[in-house]
Amino acid sequence: MRLLLVEDDEILGDGLVEGLKMEGYAVDWLTNGKLADEALKMNCYELVVLDLNLPDMDGMTILRELRARKDETPVLVLTARDTVPDRVEGLDSGADDFVIKPFELDEVCARLRALARRNEGRSTPTIEHQGIVLDPASHQVTFNDENVELSQKEFEILSFLMGNIGRVVSRARLEESLYSWSSDIESNTVEVHIHYLRKKLDPAIIRTVRGVGYIIDSENDTSSDSDEEE
Structure with a gap:
């Protein structure tokens, strides 16, 4: 953030x-x-x-x-x-x-x-969606009641996407949210973190909208414009 x-x-x-x-x-x-x-x-x-x-x-x-x-x-x-x-x-x-x-x-x-x-329009301290429970205060994540170890950037990306459930977030917007002026960003950094999040959680949870960005759907979506490993 x-x-x-x-x-x-x-x-x-x-x-x-x-x-x-x-x-x-x-x-x-x-x-x-x-x-x-x-x-x-x-x-x-x-x-x-x-x-x-x-x-x-x-x-x-x-x-x-x-x-x-x-x-x-x-x-x-x-x-x-x-x-x-x-x-x-x-x-x-x-x-x-x-x-x-x-x-x-x-x-x-x-x-x-x-x-x-x-x-973000929520009243509870944790964010819960599709089996994921994310606690911003403790920086802990569980998936289907199992603890998930995430890197700091993986946690931040997941937190940002879960704060925008149902909305597509562009790679540029993610980078803007995750990095300060002094940060050195490699061209594929966001894609790498998304890849590891999918492996640690569920490949279907974070959907790629080709040419636009990433989304955690408000409901399960198998839209044909997605590419989970993009």
């Missing part, structure tokens, strides 16, 4: 980047408000973690600009402003949740999982 972190405190930002990467997020980190606003215009993120006190453009302005563009990306605000009027202004400007500094990384991650869950 790709996340934009906007935080101008170098020590705090560095710690957050490392912690969020350990949780499986692909993190782009910016310390400048204007650059963050441009990044949000040009890139697609699943989540935004936003400080309010930033150089060049403050976080409230970034929020208002984001929502004015009809961008519904969930935003978690990090702030030292802990008064009720500050929180009211932030929520009315488009924030989805707040964490008051100083904070614990575990709380930030839990709130991010809750925002992702809400954005």
Whole structure:
């Protein structure tokens, strides 16, 4: 899951980047408000973690600009402003949740999982479909009640596809979600991970729509335009 972190405190930002990467997020980190606003215009993120006190453009302005563009990306605000009027202004400007500094990384991650869950339209902490149970908090997967060992990227791809059940996801969209700016991506990386997911789960679960992308169907589908090993 790709996340934009906007935080101008170098020590705090560095710690957050490392912690969020350990949780499986692909993190782009910016310390400048204007650059963050441009990044949000040009890139697609699943989540935004936003400080309010930033150089060049403050976080409230970034929020208002984001929502004015009809961008519904969930935003978690990090702030030292802990008064009720500050929180009211932030929520009315488009924030989805707040964490008051100083904070614990575990709380930030839990709130991010809750925002992702809400954005995907589900209320339960786990995602269950066709015998698969995926737990974003523990990074555990079972299939037909058996534990399945997945690599980090395999887990992230499965999580993204299961968060979009019934919708075709292109390879480019998967890459955009899985890798930050600093990542080095090989041309067939997604295909390799899909191949191993099919071997570990069931070849029929992830269907290839030729020339378009991949899909986990809402119901079993043996459409002729699929190629499971593509």
